[in-house]
Structures are given as C-alpha cells and as structure tokens.
Amino acid sequence: MTAASDRLAVELGAPSWLVAAWRLTWPPLVTALIVGGGWELLIWALEIPAYYIPAPSRIWQAFWANPGNLMVHAGITLLEAVSGCVIGSLLGAMLGTGFAYSPLLARGLLPYFIAANTIPVVAIAPIIILWFGHGIESKIAVTTFLSFFPLALNMMKGLQSYDRVIMDVFHVAAANPWQRFLKMRLPSALPYVFVGLKINVTFSVIGAIVAEFVQADRGLGFIIMTTYRSLNMPRLWAALFISALIGMVFFGIVNALERLAIPWHSSMRTDV
Amino acid sequence: MSARTAIARGLAPVDAAAPCVRFERVSMVFRGQGGHPDVQALCDIGLTIREREFVSLIGPSGCGKSTLLRIIADLVLPSEGLASINGEPPRRARLGREIGCVFQEPALLEWRRVQDNIALPLELAGVGRDERAARTAELLELVGLKGFERAWPRQLSGGMRQRAAIARALATRPRVLLLDEPFGALDQITRDRLNMELVRICEATRATVLLVTHSIREAVLLSDRVVVMSPRPGRIIADLAIDLPRPRTLLTRDDGRYADLVQRGTSELERGYDGSER
Structure with a gap:
C-alpha cells in the first residue's frame, strides 16, 4: 500500500517531503477513520445518550459552534504548560548540574527532592495556588514544580554518564574543567536531557489542567470543570481532544529539537 | 633533556x-x-x-x-x-x-564529525579555526581518512575509527x-x-x-x-x-x-x- 501510494505521488509530481509526510500520517489516519466511524455507528445503533458518550459528530459540532473560544482557552493552557516546563527544566538542569559536581549536595538534598516528587500534584496544587494567587502565575508555578525533578535527575545522570576513556583523552590533551563540561560532559548528557524534557512535556500539560481544576476562570481545565457541572458533555469531550492535541504538538516540538540537537545519537538512527 | x-x-x-x-x-x-x-x-x-x-x-x-x-x-x-x-x-x-595518546578503544566523541574529533586537541589548545582546518586536512590525508571528514564516528568501521583516534593523538604534533x-x-x-x-x-x-x-x-x-x-x-x-x-x-x-x-x-x-x- 505504501509503495503504491508512493508511486502515485511520484507520478503526480509531489515533492519528496510531502511523500515522506504522507508515509508517516496515513497509518494513524486510517486508525482514526476506523475508530471514529465505529464509534459513530455504535452510538447511533445503541442509542447511547450524548451526556453518556457523545458521538464524534456531536463533539465536532460542539467544537465548531465556537472554535475561537475553545482555542483561546487551549492557548492559555498551552502557555501555562510551556512556561512552567521551560522554567522548571532550566532550574532542574541547574540543580542537576550541581548534584553531578557535588556528591555531597546530592546526598544532602536528593532524598527530599524524591520525597517532594512523590506528592500528588492534586495535593500540592491548592497550596501553590494559595501562594501564587489566582492568575496564570500560580498555574505556571504548578507546572514548574512538576518539571523540576525529572530534569534535575536526568541532568545529574547524564553528566555522570561520560566515557572514562574520553575523560583520559581530555586529560592528556590538558583540557580545563570548563572545556570538559562544555565539550564532553554536557554533550554526553544531552540524550538524558531529552528523556527528561519528554517526561516534562506530558507532565506539564497534566499539571496545567489540574491546576485549572483547583481554581481558574480560563483554560481547558476550567472548560472541563464548567461543562461537567452543566453536563455539556460534547463540549467537554472537545476540550479533552484539544488537550491531547496540545500535548502532541508540544511533544512534537521537543522531538524536533532533539533531532536538531543530537543527530549523532543512536536513537536518531533512521536506517533501523 | x-x-x-x-x-x-x-x-x-x-x-x-x-x-x-x-x-x-x-x-x-x-x-x-x-x-x-x-x-x-x-x-x-x-x-x-x-x-x-x-x-x-x-x-x-x-x-x-x-x-x-x-x-x-x-x-x-x-x-x-x-x-x-x-x-x-x-x-x-x-x-x-x-603527549599524544591512543587507547585500545577509539574513544571518539560520537557527537562530533570525524574532522571535529581530530581537531579536538587543537580546539582545547585554543588554536584558531583556519589553522585547525589546515592541520586537520593534513592529518586526514596522513591516516587515510580523506573523504570521511564529515562522517559521524558511528558510521565508520573499527579500523577507521582507530585511524581517526591516531590522527587526533597526532594533532598537536x-x-x-x-x-x-x-x-x-x-x-x-x-x-x-x-x-x-x-x-x-x-x-x-x-x-x-x-x-x-x-x-x-x-x-x-x-x-x-x-x-x-x-x-x-x-x-x-x-x-x-x-x-x-x-x-x-x-x-x-x-x-x-x-x-x-x-x-x-x-x-x-x-x-x-x-x-x-x-
């Protein structure tokens, strides 16, 4: 099927990036069509009420009735997620670097960070909102809190994962500590950093929505809460789909960054 | 002495x-x-x-x-x-x-292309870009890696990686x-x-x-x-x-x-x- 559609694309004179994009997108599209169609049919055949499970067409209608409004809320949630993810990751990377260079600091602080990280976000979010107020700042604070730990840990592990023989090479070449960090330990840490970032992407979208549950007057979490109270389920489902979409877009951005930053890494191989 | x-x-x-x-x-x-x-x-x-x-x-x-x-x-x-x-x-x-050192494993930096691996000691010594490029070209020629300057280490065979390691060891003469x-x-x-x-x-x-x-x-x-x-x-x-x-x-x-x-x-x-x- 791929080969046939590729040949067709070439005959039609489609550019190669379009062919490559199509090769990536058609399998999930087929899944969406089959699942979506089956879902629609089932709702219709079994006469399931819309507040229980709305049909895809109803969800689409709910979205299309006021798409701009939903997208504004989505944008706010995305802003909260991205800001918190960036701030938390930066802070986490800095502390992780401290841990990697000072085992004493790691031994002294790490147990408490692990403990803090096990606190469920739903439990800590109200406190953070109490501290940071009712605006967007408090939601960013929640996502910052969530993004902090995965990067601190991965940065520490990454900076410690350099090759001992390469260290000898740097030593014999009389490298100073700064050169060792910049040209050896940091590049070795990058694959770990991206593992942490990908965790943070998912966490921070969840974190933003949970924080909005607790208290908010905008954002997807706010939409989900208010539509649930009014049993406007198609609109709630539309918000759910958009939150998933945000997560995927965000994830896609980090993936693209990873491809740019570590094209040399074995995880970037395209020939397997 | x-x-x-x-x-x-x-x-x-x-x-x-x-x-x-x-x-x-x-x-x-x-x-x-x-x-x-x-x-x-x-x-x-x-x-x-x-x-x-x-x-x-x-x-x-x-x-x-x-x-x-x-x-x-x-x-x-x-x-x-x-x-x-x-x-x-x-x-x-x-x-x-x-001192130049070659170990049993090539220990190349996988995030650097062959030419940048060879130039590493020069870079660490603060040698300027042009001089680095000239010396790297010489070394690539010397160890027989001409044509592979822009390859990633993982794309090379074991013997070629070791050639690159030798070139790197010789970089600062x-x-x-x-x-x-x-x-x-x-x-x-x-x-x-x-x-x-x-x-x-x-x-x-x-x-x-x-x-x-x-x-x-x-x-x-x-x-x-x-x-x-x-x-x-x-x-x-x-x-x-x-x-x-x-x-x-x-x-x-x-x-x-x-x-x-x-x-x-x-x-x-x-x-x-x-x-x-x-």
Missing part, C-alpha cells in the same frame, strides 16, 4: 639521540579496596627511551605495561620512583601538549606518542594493514613512540627495541634491540632475522612465566 642537564645530574649523554622518556626505579602499588589486598603492579622499572625511538612494551596481561604508559601520560602517579619526559615531570609535557594496544580489538588483516600504516605515520611524524602490545610479532615488526616484562609484579626481564632494516614492510617478516627475533622474544616471555611460578 639537554646534554648539559644530563651531565649536571651526573648522567652520561646516551648515543647520538638524547634520552626522551625515562623511568627511574618506578614502582606502583594499587591500594586494595573493600578488604582486597594491595596489588603490586610494577616493581623497580628502569627504562630510557631515546628521542625518535620506537619502543614496544610486551608482557602478559596484568603485568603493568599499560600502567607504565599511564604514568608517562600523567594519568596516574607512580607509588615510587620518577618518570620524566625530556628531563621534566610528565605533567609538564602534558600541559605543554607534547606531540613529541611522545603513546599507544596502548591500539589495534587490540581489530581483526588480523585490518591489524596488519594498520601496522604498516603506523610505520609510515611514525616515520612521517618523527615522534618518540611507546607501544604496548600483546603480540611479539607486531612488536618486532614495528620497533627499534622490544622491552619484555614479567607477570605481576611487572619487571623488565629483557630488552631486545631490533636491528631489522628500515623502512619496514610486511616483507620484513620474510627476513630470517625477523623469525629469530620473534623466537627470542617468545622465549624471553616464557622465561618470565617460569620465573613467576617458582
């Missing part, structure tokens, strides 16, 4: 070429950790290598020959005795970027080249070919070379001297002068003297084993 300092220290200047690498009564004891006993790796090593000499260290596994190399590379300090390069501690030579079983992980055919390349490269760079190897054949084929070490604790038990004509080629192996020298080296190695069993 200059002739004057040699005389001042009460040492006679040796031959025509000045001594370059020197071990004086070097011993090495590794402290046992977690209840393990201490390990004596080297015992009373005295060895002088002259400028531009090619010396091989050969001996059974664990005899401390790599440790000897690590001492002269300033990667470890000896427990006792002195090591020197041109009369100065190895640290001075290292900071002066006069070191006076001392240290090779720690550089071809140990390669197959025999690649190994033979790289040995011949090494002959050519060393003649071109005119560095003093210290090679650690397991293979007496390789040692005889490449060296001016083969130093045979005993099993742990490593001592020097023989120092064979290899007077085969230069330049060496694979045909050198057909020379009758080659077989004799390999034979002598082998019997010295075996003598070392017998001695340790007593």
Whole structure:
C-alpha cells in the first residue's frame, strides 16, 4: 500500500517531503477513520445518550459552534504548560548540574527532592495556588514544580554518564574543567536531557489542567470543570481532544529539537 | 633533556639521540579496596627511551605495561620512583601538549564529525579555526581518512575509527606518542594493514613512540627495541634491540632475522612465566 501510494505521488509530481509526510500520517489516519466511524455507528445503533458518550459528530459540532473560544482557552493552557516546563527544566538542569559536581549536595538534598516528587500534584496544587494567587502565575508555578525533578535527575545522570576513556583523552590533551563540561560532559548528557524534557512535556500539560481544576476562570481545565457541572458533555469531550492535541504538538516540538540537537545519537538512527 | 642537564645530574649523554622518556626505579602499588589486598603492579622499572625511538612494551596481561604508559601520560602517579619526559615531570609535557595518546578503544566523541574529533586537541589548545582546518586536512590525508571528514564516528568501521583516534593523538604534533594496544580489538588483516600504516605515520611524524602490545610479532615488526616484562609484579626481564632494516614492510617478516627475533622474544616471555611460578 505504501509503495503504491508512493508511486502515485511520484507520478503526480509531489515533492519528496510531502511523500515522506504522507508515509508517516496515513497509518494513524486510517486508525482514526476506523475508530471514529465505529464509534459513530455504535452510538447511533445503541442509542447511547450524548451526556453518556457523545458521538464524534456531536463533539465536532460542539467544537465548531465556537472554535475561537475553545482555542483561546487551549492557548492559555498551552502557555501555562510551556512556561512552567521551560522554567522548571532550566532550574532542574541547574540543580542537576550541581548534584553531578557535588556528591555531597546530592546526598544532602536528593532524598527530599524524591520525597517532594512523590506528592500528588492534586495535593500540592491548592497550596501553590494559595501562594501564587489566582492568575496564570500560580498555574505556571504548578507546572514548574512538576518539571523540576525529572530534569534535575536526568541532568545529574547524564553528566555522570561520560566515557572514562574520553575523560583520559581530555586529560592528556590538558583540557580545563570548563572545556570538559562544555565539550564532553554536557554533550554526553544531552540524550538524558531529552528523556527528561519528554517526561516534562506530558507532565506539564497534566499539571496545567489540574491546576485549572483547583481554581481558574480560563483554560481547558476550567472548560472541563464548567461543562461537567452543566453536563455539556460534547463540549467537554472537545476540550479533552484539544488537550491531547496540545500535548502532541508540544511533544512534537521537543522531538524536533532533539533531532536538531543530537543527530549523532543512536536513537536518531533512521536506517533501523 | 639537554646534554648539559644530563651531565649536571651526573648522567652520561646516551648515543647520538638524547634520552626522551625515562623511568627511574618506578614502582606502583594499587591500594586494595573493600578488604582486597594491595596489588603490586610494577616493581623497580628502569627504562630510557631515546628521542625518535620506537619502543614496544610486551608482557602478559596484568603485568603493568599499560600502567607504565599511564604514568608517562600523567594519568596516574607512580607509588615510587620518577618518570620524566625530556628531563621534566610528565605533567609538564602534558600541559605543554607534547603527549599524544591512543587507547585500545577509539574513544571518539560520537557527537562530533570525524574532522571535529581530530581537531579536538587543537580546539582545547585554543588554536584558531583556519589553522585547525589546515592541520586537520593534513592529518586526514596522513591516516587515510580523506573523504570521511564529515562522517559521524558511528558510521565508520573499527579500523577507521582507530585511524581517526591516531590522527587526533597526532594533532598537536606531540613529541611522545603513546599507544596502548591500539589495534587490540581489530581483526588480523585490518591489524596488519594498520601496522604498516603506523610505520609510515611514525616515520612521517618523527615522534618518540611507546607501544604496548600483546603480540611479539607486531612488536618486532614495528620497533627499534622490544622491552619484555614479567607477570605481576611487572619487571623488565629483557630488552631486545631490533636491528631489522628500515623502512619496514610486511616483507620484513620474510627476513630470517625477523623469525629469530620473534623466537627470542617468545622465549624471553616464557622465561618470565617460569620465573613467576617458582
């Protein structure tokens, strides 16, 4: 099927990036069509009420009735997620670097960070909102809190994962500590950093929505809460789909960054 | 070491070429950790290598020959005795970027293309971009990696990676080249070919070379001297002068003297084993 559609694309004179994009997108599209169609049919055949499970067409209608409004809320949630993810990751990377260079600091602080990280976000979010107020700042604070730990840990592990023989090479070449960090330990840490970032992407979208549950007057979490109270389920489902979409877009951005930053890494191989 | 300092220290200047690498009564004891006993790796090593000499260290596994190399590379300090390069501690030579080192694994930085791996020591030494590029081009030519400058290390074969590692070690034109079983992980055919390349490269760079190897054949084929070490604790038990004509080629192996020298080296190695069993 791929080969046939590729040949067709070439005959039609489609550019190669379009062919490559199509090769990536058609399998999930087929899944969406089959699942979506089956879902629609089932709702219709079994006469399931819309507040229980709305049909895809109803969800689409709910979205299309006021798409701009939903997208504004989505944008706010995305802003909260991205800001918190960036701030938390930066802070986490800095502390992780401290841990990697000072085992004493790691031994002294790490147990408490692990403990803090096990606190469920739903439990800590109200406190953070109490501290940071009712605006967007408090939601960013929640996502910052969530993004902090995965990067601190991965940065520490990454900076410690350099090759001992390469260290000898740097030593014999009389490298100073700064050169060792910049040209050896940091590049070795990058694959770990991206593992942490990908965790943070998912966490921070969840974190933003949970924080909005607790208290908010905008954002997807706010939409989900208010539509649930009014049993406007198609609109709630539309918000759910958009939150998933945000997560995927965000994830896609980090993936693209990873491809740019570590094209040399074995995880970037395209020939397997 | 200059002739004057040699005389001042009460040492006679040796031959025509000045001594370059020197071990004086070097011993090495590794402290046992977690209840393990201490390990004596080297015992009373005295060895002088002259400028531009090619010396091989050969001996059974664990005899401390790599440790000897690590001492002269300033990667470890000896427990006792002195090591020197041109009369100065190895640290001075290292900071002066006069040491090049090739290890058993190529240890290339996988995030750098071949050319940037080779240029690494120059970059660390603060050499400017243009000069780096010129030197890298020379080195790529020297080790036969022309055309692969923009490849990633993982795209190269094992032999090619080791070529890149050799080029990197030569980047700052070191006076001392240290090779720690550089071809140990390669197959025999690649190994033979790289040995011949090494002959050519060393003649071109005119560095003093210290090679650690397991293979007496390789040692005889490449060296001016083969130093045979005993099993742990490593001592020097023989120092064979290899007077085969230069330049060496694979045909050198057909020379009758080659077989004799390999034979002598082998019997010295075996003598070392017998001695340790007593």
